[in-house]
Amino acid sequence: MHELRTPALRLLAACVGILLLALAVLALRESLPDYSLSVQTDGSRLSVLAPDGAIEVRALGPPTGQAGAPVLLTPDLLVEDPDMLSSYAGFRALLAAQGEMTALTTQATAAGQPLRLHLENGDEIDLPVTAETPLRHLPAMFWVQWAVGIIVLAIAAFLLVLRSGHNGRQQSEGLGGFVLAGAGVATAAFTASVYGTRELSIDPDLLWRLSIVNHIGTFAFGVGMIGLFARYPRPVLASRWVRAVAALAAVNEIAYRLQLPPYDLIKPQVLIGVMFLTILGLILAQLRATRGHPADRAALRWLGLSVLLGSGVFVxxxxxxxxxxxxxxxxxxxxxxxxxxxxxxxxxxxxxYRLFDLDRWALRVLFSLAVVALMIVVDTVFLLTLSLSGPASLASAVALVGLVYFPMRDLVFDRWLGRRRPDLAALYRDTLSVAFQHGGQAKANAWRGVMERLFAPLRVEALPAPVTGALLEDEGLALVIPGPEGTPALRLGYAAAGRRLFNAEDRALADELATLAEAAGRDRVTYETAVARERQRIARDLHDDVGSRLLSSLHARDDGQRQDFLIEALSDLRQIATGLAGREVTLPLLIGQLRAESRSRAEALDRRLIWPPGSADEAEIPLRYDMQRNLTAIQREALSNALTHGAGDIHVTATCDGQSLHLCLVNALSSADRRAEGPHRGNGTGNMRNRAEALKGRLEAGPTENGHYRMELYLPLNADIS
Structure with a gap:
C-alpha cells in the first residue's frame, strides 16, 4: 500500500481523474442539439446568415403539420451567461423559453423533420436540427474554455500532489487556497463551455444546475485567492476570516437562487467585485508584511501580477x-x-522558479497593466456619463492616457521602478584600483569595498574555497563572487539592503568585474616584471660598463688610454640617464653619437675613420634602451678590434630599410695578424655575437681573402625580445 502513495502514482491518478472529467464535459456538450443555421444577435435583434446577408428572425415554430405554438425569439435567449440578465424575471423568462424551445427541438428530432424559422418579413424557412452536436461542429470557444479547465486543474493537481511534506503552516494554507481557486476556475470554465456555447436551446433544468455549479466554481476561485493571499507569502489574515468569506458566498448563492433580496444587491457580479477588492486589499497588506523579505516580496510581485492580469481582466x-x-x-x-x-x-x-529573473520586469508589466485598466476605466466613464460615441470616447481616453501616461511612465521607471545604473567610470576606476593595492589583505579589502558600494548587501562573507565564476544562490537571496588573484571569494546576501533579489544581470556584472580585476592584476605583474628587468639591466650596465671603464682609467699606463676610458664612461652614463628619463633616442641620433665617438678614438691613435652618411641617418625610428646599449657595445668592440689588430683606414657604413639595420665595419689587417693563425682569439667577437642574438639579430665577422677583417651586423629594429 505504501507504494501506491508515491507522488508519481498520485500524480498519475490525478491526471486520469482530470481526463475523465474532461471527457464527461465533452460528452455533455455533444448532447446539446445542433442546428444547421447560425442564429446571431447584435444585442437588439436576432438574425441568421444567408447568401444575401443577415435575415432578421422573429420566432421558432414546430415542424410543418405538427401542433405547437411558436416561441418568440429575443436577444436574451442567446445571452452567454444567465447572470448577465438584468432581473430575476429575465432569468425566469430565459428558462421558460429554453423549455419551450427544448420541447420543439425534441418534437422535431423525434419526427425527423426540420423546425420552422419565422422571419420578420413574414416568410418561413426550414431549420434542420439534430439531437446531438458532432465533435467537428463544436465551436472554437468551447475548446478554449475546455482547454483552460484542463490546464488549470493539471497545474493545481501537480502542486498539490508533489508538494513537500515539510511546508510551514502558512505555506500549506496558502497552497490550499491556490488549489481551491484552481478547482473553482476549472469548474467555471467547464460549465461555461457547455451552456455558454449552446447554439440556440438547452434543457432548462441542465442550464439551472450548470449555473449553480458555475457560481460555486466562481466563488471558490475568489475564496481560494483570498485564502492564498491571506497566508502567503506572509500570514496577514486569520483563517477564520477566510471561512467567513466562504460562508458569505454560500449565503449569497442560496439567497440568489431563492430570489429573496433585490436582484441588483445579490447578483453574482456584486460578490465578485467585493472579492476582487478584498484580494487587492490583501495584496497591499502583503506588500507591507514582506518588507525586509526580498524573496517573499518577489513571489508576491509575481503573484500579484498574475492575479491582476487574470482576474482583473475578467472583472x-x-x-x-x-x-x-x-x-x-x-x-x-x-x-x-x-x-x-x-x-x-x-x-x-x-x-x-527563477524568481530573480521574473522579479526584474514584474513591476513594469504591472504598471503597463494599470495603464490598460486606466484606458478602460476612462472609456467607460465617458461612455456612461457623457453619452459620447465609441470612437469619441476612445479618442478622449487615448488623449488622456497619452498626456498623463508617458510623462508618468518616465518618472516612475527612471526614478522609482528603474534600478539606478552604476557610474561605469567610477566602477572601472575602483575595480582597477584593486589590482594596484600592496599586499593580499589590502587587495581583499579594496575588492570587498567595490562589491559593497555596487550591491549594498546586508551581509558579506569571505569564503574559504575559491570559485570559478559568479553564482546565484537561495533563489537570488545571495550572490557568490570570485575574488581576484590573492583575494578570497565573497558571498553577498540581500541586495540593496534587502529591498530586492540578486538577478542574472548582477551575476554577469560581477563576473565582468572579477575578470577585469584579474586582468588588471596580471597587467600590473607584467609591468612590475618589466620594470624590475629594466632596473636590473641598468644596474648591470652601470656595473659592467661604466664601472669597468672607470677602473680601467685608474690603471691606464698613459693619458691617451685614460682619456678614452673616461670618454666612454661618460658616454655610457649619458645613455643610461637618457634611458632612465624616458627620453626618446632615434636611430639617426645614436648613429651620429657613435660616429663622433669612433672618429675621436681613431684619430687619437693616428688612424682615419671613414663613415659616410647613409640611409640609417635618415630613418627616424625610435630605439629601445636595450637596443641602444647593445648596438653601442657592438660598435665599440668592433672598433677596438680594428684599432688593435688592424692597420690603415677603417671603413664603416650604416644602412636601414625601415625594418632592419645593417652595420658594416672593414679594416685592413696588420702584417703580423695576417701571418698569425686565427687573429682575434679573444672573447670580443663572441660577446658581440651574443649581443646581436639577444636582439634577434645576426653578426658575421672574420678575415677576408684580400687581407681585410670584416664585421657585419644585421639587426631587426621592431623585434619583440620580451
Whole structure:
C-alpha cells in the first residue's frame, strides 16, 4: 500500500481523474442539439446568415403539420451567461423559453423533420436540427474554455500532489487556497463551455444546475485567492476570516437562487467585485508584511501580477459591464484565457522558479497593466456619463492616457521602478584600483569595498574555497563572487539592503568585474616584471660598463688610454640617464653619437675613420634602451678590434630599410695578424655575437681573402625580445 502513495502514482491518478472529467464535459456538450443555421444577435435583434446577408428572425415554430405554438425569439435567449440578465424575471423568462424551445427541438428530432424559422418579413424557412452536436461542429470557444479547465486543474493537481511534506503552516494554507481557486476556475470554465456555447436551446433544468455549479466554481476561485493571499507569502489574515468569506458566498448563492433580496444587491457580479477588492486589499497588506523579505516580496510581485492580469481582466471586461447593465467588453469565453495565465504565473511563483529573473520586469508589466485598466476605466466613464460615441470616447481616453501616461511612465521607471545604473567610470576606476593595492589583505579589502558600494548587501562573507565564476544562490537571496588573484571569494546576501533579489544581470556584472580585476592584476605583474628587468639591466650596465671603464682609467699606463676610458664612461652614463628619463633616442641620433665617438678614438691613435652618411641617418625610428646599449657595445668592440689588430683606414657604413639595420665595419689587417693563425682569439667577437642574438639579430665577422677583417651586423629594429 505504501507504494501506491508515491507522488508519481498520485500524480498519475490525478491526471486520469482530470481526463475523465474532461471527457464527461465533452460528452455533455455533444448532447446539446445542433442546428444547421447560425442564429446571431447584435444585442437588439436576432438574425441568421444567408447568401444575401443577415435575415432578421422573429420566432421558432414546430415542424410543418405538427401542433405547437411558436416561441418568440429575443436577444436574451442567446445571452452567454444567465447572470448577465438584468432581473430575476429575465432569468425566469430565459428558462421558460429554453423549455419551450427544448420541447420543439425534441418534437422535431423525434419526427425527423426540420423546425420552422419565422422571419420578420413574414416568410418561413426550414431549420434542420439534430439531437446531438458532432465533435467537428463544436465551436472554437468551447475548446478554449475546455482547454483552460484542463490546464488549470493539471497545474493545481501537480502542486498539490508533489508538494513537500515539510511546508510551514502558512505555506500549506496558502497552497490550499491556490488549489481551491484552481478547482473553482476549472469548474467555471467547464460549465461555461457547455451552456455558454449552446447554439440556440438547452434543457432548462441542465442550464439551472450548470449555473449553480458555475457560481460555486466562481466563488471558490475568489475564496481560494483570498485564502492564498491571506497566508502567503506572509500570514496577514486569520483563517477564520477566510471561512467567513466562504460562508458569505454560500449565503449569497442560496439567497440568489431563492430570489429573496433585490436582484441588483445579490447578483453574482456584486460578490465578485467585493472579492476582487478584498484580494487587492490583501495584496497591499502583503506588500507591507514582506518588507525586509526580498524573496517573499518577489513571489508576491509575481503573484500579484498574475492575479491582476487574470482576474482583473475578467472583472473589468466581463463582470463590471454586466453589473452596470452594459454590454460586456470581452467574451466570457475569452476572459478565461487570462484566468489561465494566473495559474501559469502563480505556479511559477509558488514553485519559486527563477524568481530573480521574473522579479526584474514584474513591476513594469504591472504598471503597463494599470495603464490598460486606466484606458478602460476612462472609456467607460465617458461612455456612461457623457453619452459620447465609441470612437469619441476612445479618442478622449487615448488623449488622456497619452498626456498623463508617458510623462508618468518616465518618472516612475527612471526614478522609482528603474534600478539606478552604476557610474561605469567610477566602477572601472575602483575595480582597477584593486589590482594596484600592496599586499593580499589590502587587495581583499579594496575588492570587498567595490562589491559593497555596487550591491549594498546586508551581509558579506569571505569564503574559504575559491570559485570559478559568479553564482546565484537561495533563489537570488545571495550572490557568490570570485575574488581576484590573492583575494578570497565573497558571498553577498540581500541586495540593496534587502529591498530586492540578486538577478542574472548582477551575476554577469560581477563576473565582468572579477575578470577585469584579474586582468588588471596580471597587467600590473607584467609591468612590475618589466620594470624590475629594466632596473636590473641598468644596474648591470652601470656595473659592467661604466664601472669597468672607470677602473680601467685608474690603471691606464698613459693619458691617451685614460682619456678614452673616461670618454666612454661618460658616454655610457649619458645613455643610461637618457634611458632612465624616458627620453626618446632615434636611430639617426645614436648613429651620429657613435660616429663622433669612433672618429675621436681613431684619430687619437693616428688612424682615419671613414663613415659616410647613409640611409640609417635618415630613418627616424625610435630605439629601445636595450637596443641602444647593445648596438653601442657592438660598435665599440668592433672598433677596438680594428684599432688593435688592424692597420690603415677603417671603413664603416650604416644602412636601414625601415625594418632592419645593417652595420658594416672593414679594416685592413696588420702584417703580423695576417701571418698569425686565427687573429682575434679573444672573447670580443663572441660577446658581440651574443649581443646581436639577444636582439634577434645576426653578426658575421672574420678575415677576408684580400687581407681585410670584416664585421657585419644585421639587426631587426621592431623585434619583440620580451
Amino acid at each position: 473589468l471586461m466581463v463582470s463590471l459591464p454586466a453589473l452596470i447593465g452594459a454590454e460586456t467588453i470581452l467574451s466570457q469565453g475569452l476572459a478565461f484565457i487570462p484566468l489561465c495565465a494566473i495559474y501559469v504565473g502563480a505556479a511559477l511563483a509558488l514553485a519559486r
